[in-house]
Each structure stands twice: as C-alpha cells, then as structure tokens.
Amino acid sequence: MSSNPSRPVRRAASVEAEVRVPVAIVGGGACGLTAALMLADAGVDCVVLERDALPSGSTALSSGFIPAPGTLAQRAHGVLDDSAERFAADIQAKAHGRAAPALVAAYSAAIGPALDALQARHGLRWLLLDGFLYPGHGVHRMHALEQKTGAALMAALQSAAEAAGIPVLTQALVDTLVLDDGDRVVGVEYARPDGSRETLGCDALLLACNGFGGNARMVRALLPEMAEAAFGGHVGNDGSAILWGEALGARLRDLGGYQGHGSWVTPQGALMSWAVMMEGGVQLNCEGRRFHDETQGYSEAAVHVLAQPGGIAWNVFDAPLLALARGFPDFCEAEAAGAVRRCESVAALADCIGCEAAVLQATLDAMRTGTPTSDGRAFARGLEAPYFAVKVTGALFHTQGGLDTAPDMRVLRHDGTPFDNLLAAGGAAGGVSGDAVWGYLSGNGLLSAVAGGYIAARTLAARNPTRNHSA
Known part of the structure; x- marks a missing residue:
C-alpha cells in the first residue's frame, strides 16, 4: 500500500x-x-x-x-x-x-x-x-x-x-x-x-x-x-x-474482500443474471465439462472461471431458462448484442463451444441422474434441446x-x-x-x-x- x-x-x-x-x-x-x-x-x-x-x-x-x-x-x-x-x-x-x-x-x-x-x-x-x-x-x-x-x-x-x-x-x-x-x-x-x-x-x-x-x-x-x-x-x-x-x-x-462475477458476457461486456445458474443452468469450460458448483455464488465463480483455459466459460441453458433470463434487462441487452447462441443439438452445442461431443454429452447426462454430481450439486432436471450458450469470463465488480x-x-x-x-x-x-x-x-x-x-x-x-x- x-x-x-x-x-x-x-x-x-x-x-x-x-x-x-x-x-x-x-x-x-x-x-x-x-x-x-x-x-x-x-x-x-x-x-x-x-x-x-x-x-x-x-x-x-x-x-x-x-x-x-x-x-x-x-x-x-x-x-x-x-x-x-x-x-x-x-x-x-x-x-x-x-x-x-x-x-x-x-x-x-x-x-x-x-x-x-x-x-x-x-x-x-x-x-x-x-x-x-x-x-x-x-x-x-x-x-x-x-x-x-x-x-x-x-x-x-x-x-x-x-x-x-x-x-x-x-x-x-x-x-x-x-x-x-x-x-x-x-x-x-x-x-x-x-x-x-x-x-x-x-x-x-x-x-x-x-x-x-x-x-x-x-x-x-x-x-x-x-x-x-x-x-x-x-x-x-x-x-x-x-x-x-x-x-x-x-x-x-x-x-x-470483493465482489467478483463469473458471468461477465464477452466480448459484449454485459452482465448475465445468475438466476439462470440457480434455476438449472450450468457453466462449461472449453472441454465441455462443468468445473464448480454454480449454486455456491456468482462472486467466487469469477475465480473459478478465470482458472479455466483462456479464462473463458460458457453459460449453457435451455428454453425455460431463456424465458427466465429474458425477465432481466441486462440479459436482454446482451441478447440484442448477439451474445446468445442457439444450438439445436448436442453436436451443434459442442461445435459452438469447440469441445468433443462425447465429453459434452457425458456432462449433460450426469445432470439427469437425479443424484448429486461430483461437486455436490443436484439438478431437478436435465437440460433439453434446443440449447442456448453465452460466452463469459470472470470480472471484478467492486471491492468490499x-x-x-x-x-x-x-x-x-x-x-x-x-x-x-x-x-x-x-x-x-x-x-x-x-x-x-x-x-x-x-x-x-x-x-x-x-x-x-x-x-x-x-x-x-x-x-x-x-x-x-x-x-
């Protein structure tokens, strides 16, 4: 100092x-x-x-x-x-x-x-x-x-x-x-x-x-x-x-102490509501794998996202969660700026992320078992096509x-x-x-x-x- x-x-x-x-x-x-x-x-x-x-x-x-x-x-x-x-x-x-x-x-x-x-x-x-x-x-x-x-x-x-x-x-x-x-x-x-x-x-x-x-x-x-x-x-x-x-x-x-955010839309520079994560959305890295329990909080998620290759993750969700997201003006602005990618299949989503389809399929299948995943998160349901993906990074918002x-x-x-x-x-x-x-x-x-x-x-x-x- x-x-x-x-x-x-x-x-x-x-x-x-x-x-x-x-x-x-x-x-x-x-x-x-x-x-x-x-x-x-x-x-x-x-x-x-x-x-x-x-x-x-x-x-x-x-x-x-x-x-x-x-x-x-x-x-x-x-x-x-x-x-x-x-x-x-x-x-x-x-x-x-x-x-x-x-x-x-x-x-x-x-x-x-x-x-x-x-x-x-x-x-x-x-x-x-x-x-x-x-x-x-x-x-x-x-x-x-x-x-x-x-x-x-x-x-x-x-x-x-x-x-x-x-x-x-x-x-x-x-x-x-x-x-x-x-x-x-x-x-x-x-x-x-x-x-x-x-x-x-x-x-x-x-x-x-x-x-x-x-x-x-x-x-x-x-x-x-x-x-x-x-x-x-x-x-x-x-x-x-x-x-x-x-x-x-x-x-x-x-x-x-500070507030980070693991859902800073890039390159548009907008904030995506964490409500999508809380209600069943996931964050995937460039390999198509989840890497943390998203429900623990968006602040610490910033550090988890930045630790991924290139400091990049993909927010992945489906149509019901898209409807939820559209209730937040920040998301609507990001969508209007072209941040949201629509993918009709797992293969299309894998192509968007740049990962192997088999790895991505295994990640999505793990959400459908009804039992907690390896990081402890339990999903009420799996995601269904069409899938939607938003590219994000970790950001610093304000210090505490x-x-x-x-x-x-x-x-x-x-x-x-x-x-x-x-x-x-x-x-x-x-x-x-x-x-x-x-x-x-x-x-x-x-x-x-x-x-x-x-x-x-x-x-x-x-x-x-x-x-x-x-x-």
Missing part, C-alpha cells in the same frame, strides 16, 4: 470558503444520495459532491437488487418469517463467520427501515423478487424497482434528491480533505473541469465515494488473483477513501474492504477510537463480506451502501442541533 500515491490531507484550523454546510457528502451514488435524503428528512442541510457530470457510480452498473428483511414489500408478499437476526445469520454463514459482527448487526437492522423510508417518503416503490432464491439467502428478501436495473435505481434516487431540493454539485472532484490539529474535518477542496479549484467548509464529512476496483496498482497489490480480470465497475473507484485513511492514520479492514468504522459509521483510528466528525459508508468503508471473494452474499454491495448511508444520516442528524426527529 505504501507504493500508492497518497491523497492530500491539509491541516488548518479553518478554511476560507464562501459556503459552509452542516454536512458534506463525497460521492453521489446510492450511499451518498440515501444519506442526503435521510438528512433532508431530518431537516439537516447537506451538499453532495460528485466527480462525474451525472451521478452513477457502481450503483448504475449493478442490477440494483437490495436484500432486506421485514419490509413493507416483503410483508405484502406474505413473507413473514424473516428478521434482521435471520438476515445477519445468512450474511455470516456466507462469510464463514469472518464478517464484522457489529456491522452485520447494524446493517441487518437498518436496511429494512431504510427501504421503507425511501418508499414512503421518496416514492421508490420496491418489488420483492420472489421467483427464486439468490445464493446464500434463506428466504425471499431481494428488492428491486420495477425496471430491475441499477441505472433505474440511480435515476429514482436522483429524482428524489431533486424533489427534496438537495444540492448535488457534479463535476466536483474532491482531492483534498482539510482537518484541524484535533482531527476534526473543517472542509474539502475540489477541482472543476476547467482546472479551477474550490473549497467547501463543513461541520461533518461523509465519505460515500468509492472502493479501489478501478485502481490497477491497488488491485495488483491486494487482489492479485483479479489483476488481469475484466473490471465491470466504475472507473471512479480509485481508492481515494483508503488513501485518505492511510494519510490520517485510520484503520483499514477486509481489503481482500475499506475504512474501518464503528456501527454508527464514524471512521476509526488504528487504536479503535473514532474520528469525531468523519464518517464513511458504502464503497469507502469495509463491508460485511469478510476478507475473501467467497464471503460476498448476493446484494452485499447495495446493502452496505443504502444501510450505511441511512445509518450515517442518523448519526449526523443526532449531532445537529437544528434537526427534527423524522429520520
């Missing part, structure tokens, strides 16, 4: 700025906008500083799916047996007990109220995805907007922020934090597209900016197995929050490690004491996936973004004397 360029931290008792706000938020993704909306509800003024011309970030590139227990949407679908405790147990089971317990408890308890608040007060109407279970979830708790895309989620959050009158300053690249000698944030400095520089004074700062998946040097150092992987995340994930933390003596956590925080989202120093008015959440902070790729439970990224933003807003509202108590 020491070989990485640092991010400037300037020491000053105060800043000369035309504008001073109670809260500055760096990053206009799901985390930053959720925090801003909750602050607005509490009567606390804030400004969101966003590096891009249009807020998007990792959220816009995701499927926009958020797991949450006990929501209005969940109860409306008759799912009454979920709870924060059950959700927390699923998170820890996927992470093999290596996720931070206090944060797991905090996020599990906060995400349901956060989604309900966004629905009741800001018009985000959640659907419960109840057609199948995502890997690691013991109950249907995955939520999405009707469009089922991260871009739609970002558009809804932006619309809500505009309606609430929240200032979102775009094309404002924050590069310097200003703290006094007592480690209190007093402002931030940022660059504008024309090269000019501006300063914003603040009473508190929330870093909701990014992870480090777009910083090739950090990826090589911290996630060497993904050094050559395709990056499906946002280029703004440059590790700024971690580098500021290093400069400040903040504690870092779980830097080996970052600044260590208390459950109230205040950043912690190396000795475990919190900075008074510096908070971090979402991609800037360590999440709840532990320190390895297999610890990622489906939806953990947006869980930490939305729940973290919600918690941070409550912390900031509680310290602001002008607040009301609606958040």
Whole structure:
C-alpha cells in the first residue's frame, strides 16, 4: 500500500470558503444520495459532491437488487418469517463467520427501515423478487424497482434528491480533505473541469465515494488473483477513501474482500443474471465439462472461471431458462448484442463451444441422474434441446474492504477510537463480506451502501442541533 500515491490531507484550523454546510457528502451514488435524503428528512442541510457530470457510480452498473428483511414489500408478499437476526445469520454463514459482527448487526437492522423510508417518503416503490432464491439467502428478501436495473435505481434516487431540493454539485472532484490539529474535518477542496479549484467548509464529512476496483496498482497489490480480470465497475473507484485513511492514520479492514462475477458476457461486456445458474443452468469450460458448483455464488465463480483455459466459460441453458433470463434487462441487452447462441443439438452445442461431443454429452447426462454430481450439486432436471450458450469470463465488480468504522459509521483510528466528525459508508468503508471473494452474499454491495448511508444520516442528524426527529 505504501507504493500508492497518497491523497492530500491539509491541516488548518479553518478554511476560507464562501459556503459552509452542516454536512458534506463525497460521492453521489446510492450511499451518498440515501444519506442526503435521510438528512433532508431530518431537516439537516447537506451538499453532495460528485466527480462525474451525472451521478452513477457502481450503483448504475449493478442490477440494483437490495436484500432486506421485514419490509413493507416483503410483508405484502406474505413473507413473514424473516428478521434482521435471520438476515445477519445468512450474511455470516456466507462469510464463514469472518464478517464484522457489529456491522452485520447494524446493517441487518437498518436496511429494512431504510427501504421503507425511501418508499414512503421518496416514492421508490420496491418489488420483492420472489421467483427464486439468490445464493446464500434463506428466504425471499431481494428488492428491486420495477425496471430491475441499477441505472433505474440511480435515476429514482436522483429524482428524489431533486424533489427534496438537495444540492448535488457534479463535476466536483474532491482531492483534498482539510482537518484541524484535533482531527476534526473543517472542509474539502475540489477541482472543476476547467482546472479551477474550490473549497467547501463543513461541520461533518461523509465519505460515500468509492472502493479501489478501478485502481490497477491497488488491485495488483491486494487482489492479485483479479489483476488481469475484466473490471465491470466504475472507473471512479480509485481508492481515494483508503488513501485518505492511510494519510490520517485510520484503520483499514477486509481489503481482500470483493465482489467478483463469473458471468461477465464477452466480448459484449454485459452482465448475465445468475438466476439462470440457480434455476438449472450450468457453466462449461472449453472441454465441455462443468468445473464448480454454480449454486455456491456468482462472486467466487469469477475465480473459478478465470482458472479455466483462456479464462473463458460458457453459460449453457435451455428454453425455460431463456424465458427466465429474458425477465432481466441486462440479459436482454446482451441478447440484442448477439451474445446468445442457439444450438439445436448436442453436436451443434459442442461445435459452438469447440469441445468433443462425447465429453459434452457425458456432462449433460450426469445432470439427469437425479443424484448429486461430483461437486455436490443436484439438478431437478436435465437440460433439453434446443440449447442456448453465452460466452463469459470472470470480472471484478467492486471491492468490499475499506475504512474501518464503528456501527454508527464514524471512521476509526488504528487504536479503535473514532474520528469525531468523519464518517464513511458504502464503497469507502469495509463491508460485511469478510476478507475473501467467497464471503460476498448476493446484494452485499447495495446493502452496505443504502444501510450505511441511512445509518450515517442518523448519526449526523443526532449531532445537529437544528434537526427534527423524522429520520
């Protein structure tokens, strides 16, 4: 880490700025906008500083799916047996007990109220995805907007922020934090597209900016197995929050944790829903063989796929699964781009993959026996012609490690004491996936973004004397 360029931290008792706000938020993704909306509800003024011309970030590139227990949407679908405790147990089971317990408890308890608040007060109407279970979830708790895309989620959050009158300053690249000698944030400095520089004074700062998946040097150092992987995340994930933390003596956590995806369509560069794998689809290598249990999760699947010859696999499925896949906009875009190959027979599928038909036939026959395969997966049925195949590789989407925080989202120093008015959440902070790729439970990224933003807003509202108590 020491070989990485640092991010400037300037020491000053105060800043000369035309504008001073109670809260500055760096990053206009799901985390930053959720925090801003909750602050607005509490009567606390804030400004969101966003590096891009249009807020998007990792959220816009995701499927926009958020797991949450006990929501209005969940109860409306008759799912009454979920709870924060059950959700927390699923998170820890996927992470093999290596996720931070206090944060797991905090996020599990906060995400349901956060989604309900966004629905009741800001018009985000959640659907419960109840057609199948995502890997690691013991109950249907995955939520999405009707469009089922991260871009739609970002558009809804932006619309809500505009309606609430929240200032979102775009094309404002924050590069310097200003703290006094007592480690209190007093402002931030940022660059504008024309090269000019501006300063914003603040009473508190929330870093909701990014992870480090777009910083090739950090990826090589911290996630060497993904050094050559395709990056499906946002280029703004440059590790700024971690580098500021290093400069400040903040504690870092779980830097080996990340979300990979074993279903990155190539060469089109699109995401194919893992629902197809969960409902009976398979991944085959260039020899026509399965090479892992696909139901264990799409994150660790990235590593399995990259270990195959050429780092390539084929998602293979049949007509009923094609109908399921077409319910996801990302898949429809990939299909429109020519990613889906139709094969009328095993011989045609073998020709598509470039493998021996006899090997492929044996692989498909093993799915029809009704007994678990050698990797432990049991199939309810075999695949039937016509077959459909999509060429994929493994990709890195976003990192799960970052600044260590208390459950109230205040950043912690190396000795475990919190900075008074510096908070971090979402991609800037360590999440709840532990320190390895297999610890990622489906939806953990947006869980930490939305729940973290919600918690941070409550912390900031509680310290602001002008607040009301609606958040």
